[in-house]
Amino acid sequence: MKTANAALIVVDVQNDFCPGGALAVAGGDEVVPPINAMIPEFAACVLTQDWHPSDHTSFASQHTGKAPFDMTKVAYGDQVLWPDHCVQGSTGAEFHSDLNAVAAELIIRKGFRRGIDSYSAFFENDQTTPTGLEGYLRSRGLSSLTLTGLATDFCVLYSAMDAVKLGFDVHLALNACRGIDMDGSLSAAMEKMKAAGVVILE
Numbered sequence: 001m002k003t004a005n006a007a008l009i010v011v012d013v014q015n016d017f018c019p020g021g022a023l024a025v026a027g028g029d030e031v032v033p034p035i036n037a038m039i040p041e042f043a044a045c046v047l048t049q050d051w052h053p054s055d056h057t058s059f060a061s062q063h064t065g066k067a068p069f070d071m072t073k074v075a076y077g078d079q080v081l082w083p084d085h086c087v088q089g090s091t092g093a094e095f096h097s098d099l100n101a102v103a104a105e106l107i108i109r110k111g112f113r114r115g116i117d118s119y120s121a122f123f124e125n126d127q128t129t130p131t132g133l134e135g136y137l138r139s140r141g142l143s144s145l146t147l148t149g150l151a152t153d154f155c156v157l158y159s160a161m162d163a164v165k166l167g168f169d170v171h172l173a174l175n176a177c178r179g180i181d182m183d184g185s186l187s188a189a190m191e192k193m194k195a196a197g198v199v200i201l202e
């Protein structure tokens, strides 16, 4: 039975995060069947879409002498430098073709400002620029969120932490998430979410 206040949040299930993509997450495509199966159980389904200009500051290609997965400092703190990915309008930025994107009632694009990355579905990485998702969920009375998608230790983690901070009830559907896992970032992410009160659905 659908719970009227429950939304499914599907984070960045895009070609570039799936096997063969520019920033492929191991098993990234495996999240698609469980996500499609969950959609009918929710009153609303929201997709996020990483959506960068081709000269985005999070791309290692924009920094001389830097390689993908190096770190750099930007105005809002530390930033991982990524391979070029999810460029606006590219095939890599499209949702996985088997994802039931038709069922989505809202698509939130993020990371479209050149100088600022955006992992979270709620705020960009300066932690103050809103995406608008909070207002959408509140005005629709959607207070219980279940997070799914890619990557567990980056965009899903940041979304979950912001959602807790904003006062939503937050669940993570573990079988519908996959992580990048840079230097133990996946287990660190799980610990952070558990400590913050995110309910992990195994």
Ligand code: VGL
Binding pocket: 011, 012, 017, 050, 082, 119, 150, 151, 152, 153, 154, 155, 156
């Ligand atoms: C993501 C790194 C860069 C993600 C997006 O979706 O987790 N990670 N851009």
Ligand code: ZN
Binding pocket: 050, 051, 052, 058, 085, 086, 111
């Ligand atoms: Zn990105």
